[in-house]
Amino acid sequence: MAIRNIREFGDPVLNKPCKEVTEVTPRVRELIEDMLDTMYAAGGVGLAAPQVGILKRIVVIDTTGEDPHILINPRIVETEGEQTGSEGCLSFPGKAGTVTRPKKVKCIAYDVEMNEYTLEGEDLLARAICHECDHLDGHLYTEKVEGEVYEVKPAEED
Numbered sequence: 825m826a827i828r829n830i831r832e833f834g835d836p837v838l839n840k841p842c843k844e845v846t847e848v849t850p851r852v853r854e855l856i857e858d859m860l861d862t863m864y865a866a867g868g869v870g871l872a873a874p875q876v877g878i879l880k881r882i883v884v885i886d887t888t889g890e891d892p893h894i895l896i897n898p899r900i901v902e903t904e905g906e907q908t909g910s911e912g913c914l915s916f917p918g919k920a921g922t923v924t925r926p927k928k929v930k931c932i933a934y935d936v937e938m939n940e941y942t943l944e945g946e947d948l949l950a951r952a953i954c955h956e957c958d959h960l961d962g963h964l965y966t967e968k969v970e971g972e973v974y975e976v977k978p979a980e981e982d
């Protein structure tokens with residue numbers, strides 16, 4: 825268990841596409857545990873592996889603080905509706921912007937045993953799934969911000 829350094833905007837690793845995970849080795853397991861620790865320590869609701877400098881398709885999300893989701897090789901297979909709201913990113917500390925995302929998403933991913941499962945999310949969970957999956961393709965929320973990125977107090981970050 826360890827807290828890793830979160831890469832911030834300007835670090836080229838955030839713009840690179842990530843590789844599929846073929847096997848959950850002890851190293852990958854450690855990475856996932858560290859990602860959860862790092863996300864909780866930073867007060868975020870999601871973290872993607874490239875944000876700790878690792879170009880693998882791994883995401884952790886917890887929108888309530890007691891419901892961690894580990895998504896390996898996630899892909900969004902269905903979306904429904906729209907929501908427009910404030911969004912932030914641990915790689916842009918103290919900033920947020922208005923982003924429109926689907927209201928609901930259905931995502932297929934693998935768990936740490938490499939069993940396929942389906943995660944359906946609404947509202948904040950849907951937003952987090954979209955945001956984190958974008959990271960795996962080297963995309964950042966700032967590409968989708970409507971208007972300007974603004975300053976927020978750290979407690980309002982996600």
Ligand code: ZN
Nearest residue numbers: 912913914915
């Ligand atoms: Zn982010």
